[in-house]
Amino acid sequence: MKQLLLFRHAQSEANVTGSLHCTVPGPPLTSNGREQAAALADRLAGTDIAAVWASGMTRAQQTAEPIARSHGLSVTVHPDLREGFxxxxxxxxxxEAHELFDEMSVTWFLDGDLDFRRPGGESGREIVDRLGGALDEVVAGLADGQxxxxxxxxxxxxxxxxxxCPGISPLRALRHHLPNTGLVEVEVTAGDWFCRTWDGVKPV
Known part of the structure; x- marks a missing residue:
């Protein structure tokens, strides 16, 4: 069994302004976000961590760096871990932009139309394939038990x-937004994924 601790980044300047900013490198963390990242590193101090990965976006790397530093590791940056465009x-x-974003989310999560995209943007399927491929690389780099x-x-x-993860429905994911530094715990055994917790709650 291998374990993935999947975190959303800490509070960024885009979060504060409500910006749908999704290009690299993007805005940095706020002062509050830096405090959240430090608190997250403290929270994980007693966890045996073999590797720390982050997207190429500034807010993700600034969240990951205190964790890596406290474990004597460096952050491995993977461009495909970035947010959807x-x-x-x-x-x-x-x-209006946020309403259109919500409509796109409903199309992906509830209607199951992962081929939908905003003009000039990524489709849901492209995001899933890209991020899923990157996570497969993370898993491949772990030994059993890491x-x-x-x-x-x-x-x-x-x-x-x-x-x-079969235990997490798209409807549940849509309803349960991940807050800054929100965590999804995943176990991977022989290629099968199992979600242990979604932001601290066990899947029903």
Whole structure:
């Protein structure tokens, strides 16, 4: 059995402003976000961690760095762990943009239409294939019994994990938003994924 601790990054400047910012490198963490990242490192101090991974986005790397440092590790950056690109909604902060983003999420999560995309953006299927492939690389780098920390992004994680873990329905993922530093615990045994907890709650 191998274990993945999948975290959403800490609070970023985009979170505070409500920006749908999704390009690399993107905005950094806020001062509160840096405190959240430090607290997360403290929380994991007693956990045996073999590897720390993050997306190429600044907010993910700044969240991962205190964890890696406290375990004497370096952060491995994988570009495919980044957030999904929302095309014409990128960096918008208005109510209409957020409503359109929510409609796209419903199309992906509830209608199951992963081929849908905003103009110029990624489809749900492209996000799942990209992030899923990166997570497969993380798992392949672990020996049996080892644990890896992965710092990624809310929408990409919520969309991808239910495609791998039978115990998590897309509806549950849609309803249970991952907060900053929210955690999804996953066990992988012989290629089979099992979600132990979703933001501290065991799947029903």
């Amino acid at each position: 929302v095309g014409d909604l990128h960096d918008r902060r208005d109510d 644990t890896a920390v992965v710092v990624s992004h809310a929408a990409a994680l919520r969309l991808t994990v239910p495609q791998r």
